[in-house]
Amino acid sequence: VRKRLSSIPKKSVYKVVLLGDGAVGKTSIRQQYLGKGFKDGYSMTIGADFCVKRVELENMIVTFQIWDLAGQQRFDIVREVYYRGSSGALLVFDVSTPGSFENLPAWLNELTKNNYNRIVPIVLIGNKTDLRGSTPCLPPEAGEQYAASLSQWTGFEVPYLETSAKTGLNVDEAFGLLSKQIEVYLDKYQLRG
Numbered sequence: 001v002r003k004r005l006s007s008i009p010k011k012s013v014y015k016v017v018l019l020g021d022g023a024v025g026k027t028s029i030r031q032q033y034l035g036k037g038f039k040d041g042y043s044m045t046i047g048a049d050f051c052v053k054r055v056e057l058e059n060m061i062v063t064f065q066i067w068d069l070a071g072q073q074r075f076d077i078v079r080e081v082y083y084r085g086s087s088g089a090l091l092v093f094d095v096s097t098p099g100s101f102e103n104l105p106a107w108l109n110e111l112t113k114n115n116y117n118r119i120v121p122i123v124l125i126g127n128k129t130d131l132r133g134s135t136p137c138l139p140p141e142a143g144e145q146y147a148a149s150l151s152q153w154t155g156f157e158v159p160y161l162e163t164s165a166k167t168g169l170n171v172d173e174a175f176g177l178l179s180k181q182i183e184v185y186l187d188k189y190q191l192r193g
């Protein structure tokens with residue numbers, strides 16, 4: 001019996017929030033991850049919505065609840081509902097828009113302030129890398145260095161990934177990596193229920 005129980009994959013539900021300036025590609029990343037046939041699981045009138053994706057990752061069944069803010073709701077009451085209880089975050093900037101990189105600390109502040117001053121596992125995402133070569137873009141080192149400083153600040157590894165929601169580059173990997181970071185975090189702080 002024990003053997004059979006141990007072969008049952010673990011099931012986890014993670015609330016994942018997408019953070020970053022308007023137009024960096026948050027909704028596109030989500031749509032790319034969900035695939036063409038995607039349908040919002042639930043659409044709220046308050047300006048945020050979430051959808052659900054169930055995947056099998058390394059002998060685990062993970063249900064992602066992916067939350068996405070519609071438009072610029074930074075200063076709205078919405079943000080409390082949005083951030084609270086998140087398991088992890090994809091912190092997104094657009095490599096072709098330096099301002100979206102400079103605003104990353106403000107987004108992290110938003111997250112922690114509205115989530116009991118708690119920092120959660122993060123994957124830093126430099127999106128729109130398909131524009132490299134045709135538009136001036138921040139080099140990969142910018143993202144790598146910021147991720148390294150975030151790792152120091154948080155005390156756990158913050159990986160950096162370069163994505164394109166247009167081509168799909170590294171989009172699945174971003175969610176897979178975040179799931180892994182969440183697992184490490186839950187084990188480290190023994191937060192498993």
Ligand code: G3D
Pocket residue numbers: 020021022023024025026027028029127128129130131163164165166167
């Ligand atoms: P947001 O949800 O963060 O506000 P969106 O951003 O997903 O709405 O994307 C904003 C615009 O950037 C969209 O263009 C979208 O197609 C484009 N975009 C998103 N990701 C990428 C990417 O990886 N590469 C490129 N080249 N464009 C991307 P429109 O023109 O529809 O406003």
Ligand code: MG
Pocket residue numbers: 026027028068069070071
């Ligand atoms: Mg959007």
